[in-house]
Amino acid sequence: KLPPGEVPAWRTRVQYAVDADGNAGLRRHRSHEVEPIEHCMIAAPGVSELGIEDRDWSGMASVDAIAATGSQDRMVILEPRPGARLPLVELDRPVSVMRVEEHDGGIHRVHGRAFVRERADGRTYRVGSGGFWQVHPQAADTLVKAVMQGLLPRKGDMALDLYCGVGLFAGALADRLGDKGAVLGIESGKRAVEDARHNLAGFERVRIEQGKVEAVLPRTGITEVDLIVLDPPRAGAGKKTVEHLSSLGARKIAYVACDPAALARDLAYFRDGGYRVRTLRSFDLFPMTHHVECVVILEPVAKGL
Numbered sequence: 001k002l003p004p005g006e007v008p009a010w011r012t013r014v015q016y017a018v019d020a021d022g023n024a025g026l027r028r029h030r031s032h033e034v035e036p037i038e039h040c041m042i043a044a045p046g047v048s049e050l051g052i053e054d055r056d057w058s059g060m061a062s063v064d065a066i067a068a069t070g071s072q073d074r075m076v077i078l079e080p081r082p083g084a085r086l087p088l089v090e091l092d093r094p095v096s097v098m099r100v101e102e103h104d105g106g107i108h109r110v111h112g113r114a115f116v117r118e119r120a121d122g123r124t125y126r127v128g129s130g131g132f133w134q135v136h137p138q139a140a141d142t143l144v145k146a147v148m149q150g151l152l153p154r155k156g157d158m159a160l161d162l163y164c165g166v167g168l169f170a171g172a173l174a175d176r177l178g179d180k181g182a183v184l185g186i187e188s189g190k191r192a193v194e195d196a197r198h199n200l201a202g203f204e205r206v207r208i209e210q211g212k213v214e215a216v217l218p219r220t221g222i223t224e225v226d227l228i229v230l231d232p233p234r235a236g237a238g239k240k241t242v243e244h245l246s247s248l249g250a251r252k253i254a255y256v257a258c259d260p261a262a263l264a265r266d267l268a269y270f271r272d273g274g275y276r277v278r279t280l281r282s283f284d285l286f287p288m289t290h291h292v293e294c295v296v297i298l299e300p301v302a303k304g305l
Contacts, residue, residue, distance in 0.1 A: 159229070161186070
């Protein structure tokens with residue numbers, strides 16, 4: 001518990017907006033106006049130590065700061081205003097520098113590694129070019145533990161990891177399923193798929209496919225699985241995908257959700273597909289905000305009930 005007046009410094013990824021004078025700050029609530037700041041109170045120490053707020057960022061539209069929790073890797077992602085050149089980046093700690101390209105919105109390496117190394121469940125994961133990783137330093141381990149406790153994987157199980165990102169849950173499953181188990185991950189982001197394949201290269205029976213879940217899953221020809229993990233974006237999985245998943249006969253399904261409304265809608269679809277909620281846990285992974293992360297474990301409704 002923190003002393004009165006102190007707030008948790010938890011956010012390992014902070015996007016600073018830049019005003020017309022080159023000052024780093026944050027946008028005011030429901031506004032495009034930038035409020036320059038001297039210190040982001042909820043920024044993790046690894047972000048604060050970079051000294052972003054003390055520099056002149058003239059010509060930049062935004063500066064993203066990333067402080068990996070599984071290593072000492074630090075990265076800044078600069079988005080220049082149209083026609084502006086990148087500044088010489090000299091911060092208080094060594095960093096990799098990336099640039100958001102004006103013509104395609106892609107992120108390209110300027111200096112250092114094009115990824116940061118994160119760690120969870122005893123494994124190291126490469127996360128490239130500002131790709132998705134939970135922003136709370138304890139979130140990845142917390143979610144893996146909740147999902148694995150809920151699924152109770154068995155040796156030899158066949159599992160799906162949908163919207164798998166860089167392979168966090170696929171790696172945790174593969175560790176527990178043994179040599180005869182298998183995991184199929186599906187992810188739409190090209191860079192995330194590259195990272196997932198790199199991160200899980202040591203597992204012969206793990207396969208990562210690129211594309212949207214609703215398009216790729218039917219093409220796999222899979223008709224039966226033992227376990228399913230899905231961690232969809234804020235919009236949720238949707239009716240068509242839930243109906244498909246409900247038809248695969250999974251012993252247990254773990255649904256990781258960042259939006260309670262989308263989760264409630266999809267749980268109704270799972271109910272219609274013959275599944276019920278076994279447990280629902282919520283986690284305060286975004287302190288000082290109204291957001292929560294939920295982990296729901298679903299199981300088939302017993303026949304006759």
